[in-house]
Amino acid sequence: MSKICVVTGSPRKGGNSDTLAQAFIQGAESAGNQVVLMEAGRAGINGCMGCMGCFAPGRDGACVQNDAMSQFYPDLRDADTIVFCSPVYFYNYTSQIKAFMDRLFCMAAKPFAIKNAALLLTFEDKDSTVPDGLIKSFEDCAAYCHWNVLGVVKANPCFEKGAIAGHPALEEARALGASIK
Secondary structure, three states, X not given: OOXXXXXXXXXXXXOHHHXXXXXXXXXXXXXXXXXXXXXXXXXXXXXXXXXXXXXXXXXXXXXXXXXXXXXXXXXHHOOOEEEEEEEOEOOEOOHHHHHHHHHHHHHHOOOOOOOEEEEEEEOOOOOOOOOHHHHHHHHHHHHHHOOEEEEEEEEOOOOOOOOOOOOHHXXXXXXXXXXXX
């Protein structure tokens, strides 16, 4: 059994990204995994300040900021897998999920147990290459963190709330979740 943190980056509650994340979670839980949902898109997380405070003596890798991100660190520290789920905004992650990712910098001061990562994306455009730069950034981040990339699921075109209903990406996300042991 793995502990999986699913990080959603959409500020829109109940939107297509939330639905895609739920499909992944269903698959992961069906395989006996423990899943922790982290709704970064609506959490109010500040960006990293680059202050290096997490490296200060006595900080034990803890960020100096006391905002919503603080609630996520305990689960992140002992998770095996992290899954980012975001709509694509202007060819990239939402600013909310990017702030969450930047705040993972503190794991350089005290490493997390994360070994695997996956990416789930929704976007409006019919052109499936729209998130290629985002995916490259994710893969570069995973390589830097020594995370094994388990998969990338893209759901497009999906914009209006509910547009993802019946989309094949839901089953792909469910299968990806179920493949984690």
